[in-house]
Amino acid sequence: MRTEQSSTTGDDPPARLSYVIARVERVLRRRLEEAIEPYGLTLTQYMTLSMVRDRRGLSNAQLARRSFVTPQSMNDVVCTLERRGLIRREVDPAHRRISRAELTESGRDTLIACDKATSEVEDRMLTGLAPDERDRFMVALLGCVRELGGGLRTI
Amino acid sequence: MRTEQSSTTGDDPPARLSYVIARVERVLRRRLEEAIEPYGLTLTQYMTLSMVRDRRGLSNAQLARRSFVTPQSMNDVVCTLERRGLIRREVDPAHRRISRAELTESGRDTLIACDKATSEVEDRMLTGLAPDERDRFMVALLGCVRELGGGLRTI
DNA sequence: CCGATGTCAGCGAGACTGAAATCA
DNA sequence: CTGATTTCAGTCGCGCTGACATCG
Numbered sequence: 001m002r003t004e005q006s007s008t009t010g011d012d013p014p015a016r017l018s019y020v021i022a023r024v025e026r027v028l029r030r031r032l033e034e035a036i037e038p039y040g041l042t043l044t045q046y047m048t049l050s051m052v053r054d055r056r057g058l059s060n061a062q063l064a065r066r067s068f069v070t071p072q073s074m075n076d077v078v079c080t081l082e083r084r085g086l087i088r089r090e091v092d093p094a095h096r097r098i099s100r101a102e103l104t105e106s107g108r109d110t111l112i113a114c115d116k117a118t119s120e121v122e123d124r125m126l127t128g129l130a131p132d133e134r135d136r137f138m139v140a141l142l143g144c145v146r147e148l149g150g151g152l153r154t155i
Numbered sequence: 156m157r158t159e160q161s162s163t164t165g166d167d168p169p170a171r172l173s174y175v176i177a178r179v180e181r182v183l184r185r186r187l188e189e190a191i192e193p194y195g196l197t198l199t200q201y202m203t204l205s206m207v208r209d210r211r212g213l214s215n216a217q218l219a220r221r222s223f224v225t226p227q228s229m230n231d232v233v234c235t236l237e238r239r240g241l242i243r244r245e246v247d248p249a250h251r252r253i254s255r256a257e258l259t260e261s262g263r264d265t266l267i268a269c270d271k272a273t274s275e276v277e278d279r280m281l282t283g284l285a286p287d288e289r290d291r292f293m294v295a296l297l298g299c300v301r302e303l304g305g306g307l308r309t310i
Numbered sequence: 311c312c313g314a315t316g317t318c319a320g321c322g323a324g325a326c327t328g329a330a331a332t333c334a
Numbered sequence: 335c336t337g338a339t340t341t342c343a344g345t346c347g348c349g350c351t352g353a354c355a356t357c358g
Contacts, residue, residue: 017281017289018187018273019205020296022198025180026223027303032173043177044324050174061339068181073325075341097333097339118173125299126172134172137295140288141175144280148182197347216315228349230317252315252357 028125035117039110040084044069046118048077049103049111052087057100059092086110183280190272194265195239199224201273203232204258204266207242212255214247241265 029043036046044067051066052058058066064074078101081087086107089099103111126134184198191201199222206221207213213221219229233256236242241262244254258266281289 016205016270016273017277017293017296018270019202020293020300021183021277022187022202024296024299024303025184026202027300028176029180030223031303032177042323047174047177047181050171059339060341068185069324070326071340072327072342076324079341095334095339097331099340115171115173118171121303122172122176125302127302128298129295133291133295136288136291138172138175140284140292140295141172141179143283144179145175145182147280147282148179148186148276199348214315215317224348225350226316227318227351231348234317250315250358252355254316 028121031121031125032118035121036114039114039117041110041114044077045081046111046114048074048081049086049107049114052101053103053108053111056102059098059100061098063101081107183276186276186280187273190276191269194269194272196265196269199232200236201266201269203229203236204241204262204269207256208258208263208266211257214253214255218256236262 032046033043036043041049047067048063051063060074060078061071063078064071067074078087078089082089082101085104087101088104089101092098092100126137129137187201188198191198196204202222203218206218215229215233216226218233219226222229233242233244237244237256240259242256243259244256247253247255281292284292
């Protein structure tokens with residue numbers, strides 16, 4: 001059944017940027033989730049693993065702030081990752097209340113595999129963009145995080 | 156307490172694009188939700204209203220496909236919007252099983268107000284990007300949807 | 311019969327708020 | 335005492351799968 005009219009007539013209304021970004025967010029999230037699902041990771045868990053790799057020793061509260069979630073939500077994520085043996089936590093000697101996370105060997109291997117899977121999604125998504133255009137796209141995205149992040153400079 | 160080290164030393168590792176996009180997705184979602192929360196809309200409801208405005212007469216199944224959600228999930232959204240008087244639905248005379256949605260006056264007013272709120276988020280996010288750079292950014296985003304959308308040409 | 315649509319039901323992962331304990 | 339961190343609960347909006355009826 002072809003009840004949906006085609007857009008080949010050029011009647012596309014001028015799309016609003018919020019709308020387009022929301023759509024990108026939706027479909028990209030689905031595709032990334034599909035890509036890392038074979039490895040048993042959710043997108044939040046994947047992001048958290050990536051953060052721990054890039055900055056070893058982050059505490060649960062620091063991970064929560066960088067992910068824009070509450071410490072309680074991040075605690076669930078971290079506990080799950082620890083239970084699966086992807087990260088380990090050690091108490092900070094100076095602040096015994098704080099546990100700092102780092103990747104295990106298994107976590108590093110899993111992360112490498114997930115990076116490979118998400119890279120394929122990236123490549124497909126960026127089809128048609130020249131290398132210099134990709135660089136500008138990356139710079140624009142980094143600017144978005146910077147401006148929306150409430151002054152948080154670190155990524 | 157300043158346990159979080161600054162990144163002013165230039166020790167930032169090369170961020171992966173998936174990671175940056177996932178972060179943009181996270182923070183942008185939060186900011187957009189905050190922006191439209193005063194009007195009682197979720198991000199999905201806002202997207203759905205926008206789609207109905209741009210293409211009047213879409214059915215529930217069509218809206219679901221465009222939003223990358225199941226028809227059941229979209230049905231909840233549509234029923235909520237209808238109950239709040241933001242859209243109305245009328246049975247298609249040729250296909251009595253299909254209900255086609257259109258905005259009410261209240262829905263149009265609400266959408267205009269939400270557009271204003273999300274535009275402010277956009278402007279803040281795009282601070283530092285020249286107009287031509289914004290255009291290229293928009294084109295890149297549209298390309299992302301096109302490549303990831305599985306052949307769905309309409310936005 | 312078949313495919314698409316709309317709708318009702320139950321379910322589960324995810325993130326939230328509240329509250330309490332620990333530590334500098 | 336104050337503030338930050340961690341963690342144990344309870345809660346909820348959201349999207350999912352399953353099932354069924356309807357329509358062309």
